[in-house]
Each structure stands twice: as C-alpha cells, then as structure tokens.
Amino acid sequence: MVVDKLYNLRMRAAQGGSHEQGGTHISGGERITRFSNIQQVAMYLLEKGLTHCKGRPDFMQIQLESIPESVTYVQPLERWANVERFVKEGDTFLKEGKTVAFQLLEIIGIPKKVIDRAVEIVSQYSSMRGAVLIDAHSGKRLDDRGEKGVRVSRLDWLGNDFEKWARYYHVSANSRIREALALAAKVNNHPATIAELCWSDDPDYTTGYVASRKMGYQRIENIKTYGDERGCRIFFVDGQKDIRSYINYLENQPVLITWEG
Template identity: 50%
Template sequence: NKIFNIRMRAAKGGPHEKGGKHISGGEILANYEDIQKAVNDLVEKALTHSRGNPDFMQIQFEEVQMPVQFLAPLSITANHVLSVREGQQLAMQLLRKCGVPSPSIEKAYELIAQPKNVGMRGAMLLHVQSGERVDNRGEKGVRVSRMDWDAANFEKWAIRQEMPRSARVKEAITLATKVASHPEIVAELCWSDDPDYITGYVASEKIGYQRISKLKEFGDERGFRIFFVKDALNLDSYIHYLEKEPTLLY
C-alpha cells in the first residue's frame, strides 16, 4: 500500500523566499485514495487562517519511498502557571530533568534573545553538553517534516485526554513525538510565534509532552523550537531523520 506526503505552505506578500510572511503550512500522509481530501483540507486550512489571507500557496505531493515508522503519542502532562516567569522557570527545570546542564540551558536562552534568531521557521539543534548550536541551517533552521496522525485516532485521543481538538495541538504532539523518539535527541523546548498563542512545551521520551500554559506574553511574535542533541557527529543522520523519514502516530 503506497503512502503519499502532501504538503502545503501559504504566505502573504509573495512566496516565502521573496520575503512573503508565512501564513500557514501543513502536511498529511495519506493513501492514494485520500489525496484529494488531503489537498482540500490543506487548502481550507490556508484560506481560513487567523493570520490573514494568503496571496501565495504551494501544494506538493509525492510518494513516500521509505518505510513508515509508527509511534504512539507521548504522554501528556498539563502544567498551569500564573506568569511567564513561572512558566519559563518550569521549562528550565524540566530541561534539567532531561539531562540538559544549566550552562547549556543558559546558552539556549542567549540564542533566543538574539534578534537575528527571531522569525526562524525551523528548529535550532544545540549540543547538550556544550550548548553550542550545531546545525548549519542559519536563519532557516531545521524543519521537521513527513509526519502525521490519523485524524480519527487523534479525535479519540483528544477526547480521552481532555485536550483541545485543534490542528495546532495535533501537529505539535506529532512533531514532538517524532523528535523524542530519536535516541540522540534528549529534549525539545518550543513555543509558538503566533502572537495569540502563549502555551508551549518541553518534551522528551523521559518526561513526555509537558505542556506549559504560559511561556510568553500575548502579542509577542517570537517563537522558538530547540532540540538538544547528545552528539554532534551524526548530524546529517539526525537531520535526515527529522526532515525525510516518515512517521505516523496511531
């Protein structure tokens, strides 16, 4: 049974490469019979996005040539905090629990504070022991791709877990589960660049998906995704895993 990857990206002010502002993106892994529906769903997602109407959209599909990895979603813990300060302190504490030393966490926050790293669409990969950035992807970062969660399974899961049945939550947990299942990645720290969305998370195989209700103030357009990796030697193989190897949640 062949599997296809269908991807969409939409921007305003022209294509992303020409300086257009990112409006929406998404991807679906589907059987041949479901490609039409996948395309419709992605077009609808782009046309109804809260960030505004796109004037550029690209849809692409291709057969997935590699075997698909099937994973169960990470377990979820909801952490309610009252302030950004409390949320960020909890995030640091969770990173330490995953084995990230304090000086490396400090280095991550130094990178976050640098204006040149604002607006990055992908993730930064940091070496867990030194805290140095090890990917060579500059301001683009590494974009995790080729992953999905069967819609009906996600719905059932979300009801059981009392989680919002939103595309955002579905995509974040799918991504975090794929990332955490790589044996060389010890932790992920993420929060959104959407000014209307302040919940973020720390995730790993060890601690699961730890949602933190407040990691930034409303109105803030700075979002980040950081993966702490054990070893920088096999960088190409991690990046290949993150970008190309297909993962489906069940």
C-alpha cells in the same frame, strides 16, 4: 494483499513573497494520507494557510509526494500533562511559563547555560520556519540552516488514532494539538533527541511545551506574551550522535503515530 500507497502533503505560506525571497512565514503544515483523501487534506491545508492570525499570505505552496520509503510507526509520548498542575514551589503554583519550561529542561538534564545560549540563538531571528538543533552539552548550534532551521516533515497520526487518544485523555481534538503531538513524538523517538522546547509563532497562542522521552509532553500555559510573533522550536541534541543522519530522519523518514489505547 494490495497495500494502499501513502502520500505526504506539505504546505507553507508566507507574506511579502516566498520564504526564499525574504517573505515572513505565516503558516506551515504536514499530513500523510491515502489517495482517496488527498483533496480533503489539501483543502484543510489551504484553509489553514489562508485563515491564519498572522495575516494573509501572498505566497503559498502545497506539495504532494508519494511516500516510497517504508514507514516507521511511533507511539505518542507516554505522559501528557498540563505542567502547572504539578510543578509547585511550596504551595504556590509557578506562573511564569518560561521559568517552568527552563526548570523542566534542567530536570531533564540540560544545563542552564545551554538553555540560555539556545534561547539567545533563536532570539536572533524574527521568524523561523523550522527547528534549531543545539548540542545539549556545549550549547553550540549543530545545524547550518540559519533562519530556515530544520523542518520536520513526513509525519502524521495513523487513521483516527489521534481522535481516540484525545478522547481517552479528555483533550480537545484540535488540529494544533494533533500536529504538535505528532511532531514531538517523531522528534523524541530518535535517540539523539534529549528534549524539545516549543512555543508558537502565532501571536494569539501562548501555550507551549517541553517534550522528552523522560517526562513526556508537558504543556505550559503563558509561555510567552500575547501578541508576540516570535516562536521557537529548539531540539536539545546529543552531539556525539551522527547529526547528518539525525537531520535526514527529521526531514525525510515517514513516521505515523499510532496509539493502541
């Protein structure tokens, strides 16, 4: 049997020069594809970078690489929810997104002082491309990547599994949700991850999520103020685990999300 080779396409776009020159991050994206589909995926990433609400980039890089390593197949997180449907206080739905997110993280087992410390650490940066890794017990930052953070790479859904998944759960099959779910599945598949907190750096997108193996993918509306260009991706991590191999998994291990339905 001839196994078709897989390729990873990775895009990043910035304004005011490249990221390395201090430019502001505009957009990023990742896809894994077969050779026959590279052109279509590259067009998608090009358009994503060029039409972003954060502005016009003057730097963009689209990188193609073949995937030599064996691919790990990962299931999407089991539970998908719009959290406001069931996080209640008495009869009143909680409205403040960040409060809901922090409550969920506490239910998962992250101490409040660790959550506060993590949010303080990310708020030092005006624009971040990758994730910040925080020790879930001490609140100490575990990576040394500064403003760049750790960029989760080499991940995608297998074939049209996302479309099937989205149809089943009556979720709009848009690329933002596709990419966020794939990333959350890859990140939370690793035993060192305890939970992930994310909200977008796109000023016009105010829904974020808390993801964990324990509670699945919990979407939270109004997690930030409309117009705010600061985003965050925080991974709460078991600091006892080998962090070098964890970062290697996040950055390099090819992962395809597969859903049987």
